[in-house]
Amino acid sequence: MKLNEEQLIYLKRLIEPARIQTGKEIGEDYSHDELGGITAYPDVLIKVISTEEVSKIMTYAYKQDIPVVVRGAGTGLVGAAVAVCGGIMIETTLMNHVLELDEENLTVTVEPGVLLMELAQFAEEHSFLYPPDPGEKSATIGGNISTNAGGMRAVKYGVTRDYVRGLTVVLPNGKVEKFGGKIVKNSSGYSLKDLIVGSEGTLGIITEAILKLVPLPNKSVSLLVPYEKIEDAIETVPKIIKLKTTPTAIEFMERNVLLFAEEFLGRKFPDTKSEAYLLLTFDGSSSVQVESEYETVAQYCLEHGARDVFIVDTPERRDAVWSARGAFLEAIKASTTEMDECDVVVPRNCVAEFILFTHSLSKKFNIRIPSFGHAGDGNLHIYICRDRLAEQEWKCTLSEVFAEMYEKALKLGGAVSGEHGVGYAKKKYLRKQVGDEQIRLMREIKRVFDPKGLLNPQKVI
Amino acid sequence: MKILVCIKQVPGTTSVEIDPETGVLKRDGVESKMNPFDLYAVEQALILQEKYGGNVDVITMGPAQAKAVLEEAIYMGADRGILISDRKFAGADVVATSYTLSQGIKKAGQYDLILCGKQTTDGDTAQVGPETAEFLDMEHVTNVKEISAVEGYEVLVTENQENCFRKIRLKTPCLLTIEKDVNSPRLPSYKRKTEMKNPDIVELSLSDFEDVNEENYGLLGSPTQVERIFPPEKNESRQLFEGPGRELGDRIFEILKLKKFVV
Numbered sequence: 001m002k003l004n005e006e007q008l009i010y011l012k013r014l015i016e017p018a019r020i021q022t023g024k025e026i027g028e029d030y031s032h033d034e035l036g037g038i039t040a041y042p043d044v045l046i047k048v049i050s051t052e053e054v055s056k057i058m059t060y061a062y063k064q065d066i067p068v069v070v071r072g073a074g075t076g077l078v079g080a081a082v083a084v085c086g087g088i089m090i091e092t093t094l095m096n097h098v099l100e101l102d103e104e105n106l107t108v109t110v111e112p113g114v115l116l117m118e119l120a121q122f123a124e125e126h127s128f129l130y131p132p133d134p135g136e137k138s139a140t141i142g143g144n145i146s147t148n149a150g151g152m153r154a155v156k157y158g159v160t161r162d163y164v165r166g167l168t169v170v171l172p173n174g175k176v177e178k179f180g181g182k183i184v185k186n187s188s189g190y191s192l193k194d195l196i197v198g199s200e201g202t203l204g205i206i207t208e209a210i211l212k213l214v215p216l217p218n219k220s221v222s223l224l225v226p227y228e229k230i231e232d233a234i235e236t237v238p239k240i241i242k243l244k245t246t247p248t249a250i251e252f253m254e255r256n257v258l259l260f261a262e263e264f265l266g267r268k269f270p271d272t273k274s275e276a277y278l279l280l281t282f283d284g285s286s287s288v289q290v291e292s293e294y295e296t297v298a299q300y301c302l303e304h305g306a307r308d309v310f311i312v313d314t315p316e317r318r319d320a321v322w323s324a325r326g327a328f329l330e331a332i333k334a335s336t337t338e339m340d341e342c343d344v345v346v347p348r349n350c351v352a353e354f355i356l357f358t359h360s361l362s363k364k365f366n367i368r369i370p371s372f373g374h375a376g377d378g379n380l381h382i383y384i385c386r387d388r389l390a391e392q393e394w395k396c397t398l399s400e401v402f403a404e405m406y407e408k409a410l411k412l413g414g415a416v417s418g419e420h421g422v423g424y425a426k427k428k429y430l431r432k433q434v435g436d437e438q439i440r441l442m443r444e445i446k447r448v449f450d451p452k453g454l455l456n457p458q459k460v461i
Numbered sequence: 462m463k464i465l466v467c468i469k470q471v472p473g474t475t476s477v478e479i480d481p482e483t484g485v486l487k488r489d490g491v492e493s494k495m496n497p498f499d500l501y502a503v504e505q506a507l508i509l510q511e512k513y514g515g516n517v518d519v520i521t522m523g524p525a526q527a528k529a530v531l532e533e534a535i536y537m538g539a540d541r542g543i544l545i546s547d548r549k550f551a552g553a554d555v556v557a558t559s560y561t562l563s564q565g566i567k568k569a570g571q572y573d574l575i576l577c578g579k580q581t582t583d584g585d586t587a588q589v590g591p592e593t594a595e596f597l598d599m600e601h602v603t604n605v606k607e608i609s610a611v612e613g614y615e616v617l618v619t620e621n622q623e624n625c626f627r628k629i630r631l632k633t634p635c636l637l638t639i640e641k642d643v644n645s646p647r648l649p650s651y652k653r654k655t656e657m658k659n660p661d662i663v664e665l666s667l668s669d670f671e672d673v674n675e676e677n678y679g680l681l682g683s684p685t686q687v688e689r690i691f692p693p694e695k696n697e698s699r700q701l702f703e704g705p706g707r708e709l710g711d712r713i714f715e716i717l718k719l720k721k722f723v724v
Binding site: 223224267268269270271287295298299302308309310311312313314315316317320321 | 473474492494495497500536642644645646647648649650651652653654655
């Protein structure tokens, strides 16, 4: 919808000129995210600086029936932060302050625009760890909470939801509510805080978050384990978990993706002689503890088909290995003309079967499908590359490949999205996964929060 | 081809603190690791070995625990380690260190090529390599970015001179210090570690050397006397000059003269 002159004048009176843009002043960046395949401009872009301001905007928008969408750093992959109905876009990147570190309660209170890398660094400087570690470090924490982002350390530490203690939320009617708090336990009624986490900006606008921290582990060692075949690598993972050790991360990577990363970064990976690799990390309070844990796993891997086990134990080595891992998404993107992604999650002992299935799809449809992912938690990142396909053919193939992949994931007991969310792009697959009754429940919840359906319309459900 | 790589154990973190009272580095609880610059030299040696055959030995000077970096190099692929260790070597400056290394190298065997990292992360002088070569009366080149050919008794190397590359042909045996980032150092192999229960490491002390005169080693053999170590004052102000090297040299000389740092 288009805002009328009177509405624009009202908003411009509310917000200082440097932080509000309208119409053609709005940059192209604000019309899309990193991948979602959907483009739409908001009518007004407001860079907010406080909860009160968000509340005022929301109160007005709700009275005036103006759609509102919240955007962080725009690093989403499913179009969740695209203003598909126009209206107001609230951008949070100026709300980027760490408000409080409470060392007695082990919490940090932040504004939603703080970037993940800034939060990670802040925590580390104070000898704490904020465990969630999604690949996209320049995402905002508000975005991370909204998608319940996971990341590489989920095997041991869990996902973003496990670290959200409290939220300040502006509801669609403009009221400001605090959910949760610095408390560790809470059995007091429905957990509205947990409903907001992962709701992709459809239920309320997060303007402050109290996050849980853990003491920073003193020692961290990774193992890079080469295998002849990808199935050998991935089939080892559930067995490693069965050994009752607790790696922080278990990632799998294939040689072809490593080569893209080498080209993208312009530097060589320490080893590319094998077809497939597992990358495991162990952390703990002392070298002795970490060593005894990784040796059990290293020994097991060597006895069960690994070609070797390489030790990644210094900052230089970690950088050489993990910088490649961190660049996979961008590297695959750079290797093709266009791509779309599938972020399914399956039970951990089904990862190998699913990856082999994507290999068979790649042959069947004659299309490149590189992948990597969190073998330790069953969350895969699978990329379908357009390469030289013509527009129509690309769209057809993509939709067929997607349909088969999601069907397979469901058969294995999996879910549509492990950490990127549903947003705009994956709505129809969510419906298939959860069925009509659950969609009805979700819609009813949405209606209670947002009876007019103005906050991030047409997303998720 | 017989190659020897000189390596050093350094503190594991970059933020080493100095005790303001005693002026001594706080080493308690600080983990150590192989000097990151040495990794490129070890990798270069292993690449040459893959191409031309022969052996790769690694040598280090330090206390008993420095053995760990030799083991690490062996797990990367080196064949043998040599640890030069003696209380009498303690407190050595660059000259005494280089002399000690040269004595150890003579004892360790005959090598065609001696490789070093271009500098260390703790001492940062970048002088031990060339000075060791001088004591060994050997040709040497620093900041080598490429060893392009090994033919008989000659090697062809490319030296990085910051603003240009220089190709140099030199006779073996010779000593080269390897530039950083010229390769991707391989990772230590846990498999190799378990297969080699007792890695081949030789220990040498003063009594094994050709020159056993204590006065040439450690604090006694060091012309540099350290009066005090203190953390530098942080000063962010700077002036940036650009231009050809000669002009810049003159300019800096003028400034130093003006400030009476040189006369």
